Amino acid sequence: xxxxxxxxxxxxxxxxxxxxxxxxxxxxxxxxxxxxxxxxxxxxxxxxxxxxxxxxxxxxxxxxxxxxxxxxxxxxxxxxxxxxxxxxxxxxxxxxxxxxxxxxxxxxxxxxxxxxxxxxxxxxxxxxxxxxxxxxxxxxxxxxxxxxxxxxxxxxxxxxxxxxxxxxxxxxxxxxxxxxxxxxxxxxxxxxxxxxxxxxxxxxxxxxxxxxxxxxxxxxxxxxxxxxxxxxxx
Amino acid sequence: xxxxxxxxxxxxxxxxxxxxxxxxxxxxxxxxxxxxxxxxxxxxxxxxxxxxxxxxxxxxxxxxxxxxxxxxxxxxxxxxxxxxxxxxxxxxxxxxxxxxxxxxxxxxxxxxxxxxxxxxxxxxxxxxxxxxxxxxxxxxxxxxxxxxxxxxxxxxxxxxxxxxxxxxxxxxxxxxxxxxxxxxxxxxxxxxxxxxxxxxxxxxxxxxxxxxxxxxxxxxxxxxxxxxxxxxxx
Numbered sequence: 001x002x003x004x005x006x007x008x009x010x011x012x013x014x015x016x017x018x019x020x021x022x023x024x025x026x027x028x029x030x031x032x033x034x035x036x037x038x039x040x041x042x043x044x045x046x047x048x049x050x051x052x053x054x055x056x057x058x059x060x061x062x063x064x065x066x067x068x069x070x071x072x073x074x075x076x077x078x079x080x081x082x083x084x085x086x087x088x089x090x091x092x093x094x095x096x097x098x099x100x101x102x103x104x105x106x107x108x109x110x111x112x113x114x115x116x117x118x119x120x121x122x123x124x125x126x127x128x129x130x131x132x133x134x135x136x137x138x139x140x141x142x143x144x145x146x147x148x149x150x151x152x153x154x155x156x157x158x159x160x161x162x163x164x165x166x167x168x169x170x171x172x173x174x175x176x177x178x179x180x181x182x183x184x185x186x187x188x189x190x191x192x193x194x195x196x197x198x199x200x201x202x203x204x205x206x207x208x209x210x211x212x213x214x215x216x217x218x219x220x221x222x223x224x225x226x227x228x229x230x231x232x233x234x
Numbered sequence: 235x236x237x238x239x240x241x242x243x244x245x246x247x248x249x250x251x252x253x254x255x256x257x258x259x260x261x262x263x264x265x266x267x268x269x270x271x272x273x274x275x276x277x278x279x280x281x282x283x284x285x286x287x288x289x290x291x292x293x294x295x296x297x298x299x300x301x302x303x304x305x306x307x308x309x310x311x312x313x314x315x316x317x318x319x320x321x322x323x324x325x326x327x328x329x330x331x332x333x334x335x336x337x338x339x340x341x342x343x344x345x346x347x348x349x350x351x352x353x354x355x356x357x358x359x360x361x362x363x364x365x366x367x368x369x370x371x372x373x374x375x376x377x378x379x380x381x382x383x384x385x386x387x388x389x390x391x392x393x394x395x396x397x398x399x400x401x402x403x404x405x406x407x408x409x410x411x412x413x414x415x416x417x418x419x420x421x422x423x424x425x426x427x428x429x430x431x432x433x434x435x436x437x438x439x440x441x442x443x444x445x446x447x448x449x450x451x452x453x454x455x456x457x458x459x460x461x462x463x464x465x466x467x468x
Contacts (some may be wrong), residue, residue: 014255014414017282021248021387024279026346031281040285042275045258045267048251049285121415141417152415153255155389162421171434178438179246180333181355181386183425184418185374186397187417190408191417200405204412233402 001026001167004034004062004090006103007052008083010073013043014153015100016050019066022160028166036061036082044071061093064163065234068123068156069101071208078109085110085222096163097147100156104149108133114155116144121152122193123208154191156183235260238268238296238324238456240280240337241286242317244307247277248387249334250284250405253300256394259410268293270316278305290320295327298397302390303355305442312343321346330397331381333389338383342367350378355386357428357442372428388425392415 003023004018024031035041035052042049065087070077077083087110087226091097099109100109106121107113108131118133119125119142125135141150141159150159161182165173177183177207192195237257239250250267256321260264264456268284269275269413276283299321306309311317319343325331333341340353341347342365352367353359359369375384375393384393395416411417424430432440 012362013251014254017247017251018278020282021246024281027450031279033282040283045254045265047287048254048267049274051283055279061425070393072315089371112385122412140417152413152418154391154414154416154418158419158421165421170422171437174422174434175432175438175441177420177422177425178427178430178434180388181425182388182418183385183421183429184388184416184420185372185392185413186418187392187399188404188408188411192416195417196408196412200412203405204409207409207413210405 001066001095002030002059002062003030003064004032004054004059004066005061006065006067006083007033007041007050008070008073008077008080009041010044010076011041011070012066012101013045013048014052015068015070015103015156016066018124018154019100019160021180022157022164023064025172025179026164027172029069030061032059034062036080044073056082058091060090062090063094064096064157064167065090065094065098067099067103067106068101069103069105069124073122074102074105077106078216084110086105090230093145096167098149098159098163100150101152101158104133105131106129112147117142118144118147119155120149120151123152123205130182138153162164167170181182235262235297235329235427236264236266236293236295237265237298238288238293238300240321241267241269241275241284241305242304242311242314243275244278244310245275246303246335246387247279247282247284247389249304249337250300252388252390253334255299255414256391256398256410257298259406259413259419260398261406262318266293266296268296270314278307291318294324297328298330298401299324299328299332299343300390301333301337301340302349303333303339303358305319308336308339308358311340330401331382332383332393332397334345334384334393335386336360338367341364341381341383346381347383350381351376352378352381352383353385354383357386357439363451383438395401445450
């Protein structure tokens with residue numbers, strides 16, 4: 001089984017590294033970190049560099065694809081024709097096509113979420129309908145056929161554990177869960193808009209708007225990407 | 235505030251990247267990924283490379299230090315005199331000295347856990363007493379003065395969120411928790427030895443022994459490192 005975790009400049013590292021640390025224990029899995037070109041790229045912190053092991057061209061038939069999100073760079077990735085063309089092409093033969101956080105918008109920009117339920121980071125949910133996707137604001141992971149989308153950043157851990165259960169069975173998933181000691185005990189309980197105090201939500205919303213895109217910008221990026229998909233179809 | 239996340243060859247990526255994705259939102263924080271030399275190093279998967287931004291020598295006075303663990307390479311890091319000497323030196327002036335997973339054994343090898351309660355990956359708990367540390371098998375994070383140790387791999391998220399609360403206050407911690415949507419919903423509940431089915435625990439234990447050290451090897455590494463600490467003291 002070939003696993004391709006997509007890396008792109010300005011991505012959010014944990015979106016990819018959470019699932020990576022779980023999916024790498026799938027039996028007989030070949031794990032690749034796939035990008036435009038091999039070598040290091042900078043994540044959204046401007047500090048952490050991750051290494052791409054294989055180019056898109058070198059990876060024509062992955063079995064499992066995972067697309068991470070980004071604060072500031074989702075729109076750039078959505079507009080990256082090489083990435084979205086590759087996603088659309090490999091999706092034809094994948095067993096699973098998945099995303100974490102605003103990675104769902106990149107799947108959407110590739111035209112893969114049209115008419116499907118999906119989830120994404122809470123701050124990006126409102127951008128989904130522009131691509132014909134139906135937001136599921138309260139779901140941590142959403143399966144629609146072979147496409148599985150996860151909520152923001154840390155939700156990739158739950159996604160990967162769920163995928164491990166589907167692919168290798170519950171026993172193996174529990175084995176990996178125990179191995180990475182995934183027995184979360186967050187000291188606070190504010191990880192979802194439905195749980196956060198209003199003033200905290202408002203502040204996070206403002207912070208998110210600063211480092212991510214405004215709804216208008218998402219919509220503009222959506223329009224460009226969507227137009228391309230429609231043009232290709234016609 | 236200067237944050238130094240230690241990277242070393244063969245480390246477990248999520249041990250560092252989980253906390254990184256939380257600590258980087260501390261107000262006025264300068265985040266560094268610190269290692270023997272700047273540039274890329276390979277993690278324990280043999281696939282994912284991470285980039286070191288600053289050498290130990292360039293980072294003499296970090297305020298917060300975090301040491302990740304490893305499956306197969308903890309003993310190598312414990313025996314890395316440059317790393318343990320640096321840890322002991324910077325610990326004199328840190329505000330917080332912290333570890334995730336078997337990173338606790340690296341703190342221990344630097345002589346920093348003598349006489350202290352601590353936690354680590356469940357598979358490495360039995361190695362703590364050799365360094366004079368008192369294992370706390372059921373605790374996700376253990377604070378002892380300015381030293382805070384976390385349990386295996388994914389426990390770094392809880393550690394970093396707790397630290398954020400201590401350093402920047404509860405409101406800011408909840409803000410970051412919401413931003414990374416840390417509202418865990420693991421599809422299984424087997425993330426701690428006390429929760430795992432016996433057959434799963436036995437298999438994880440065998441897997442862990444294969445990719446990590448045996449108790450005897452931990453003890454041998456412990457003896458070497460400990461002897462060095464004792465020699466230095468006398």
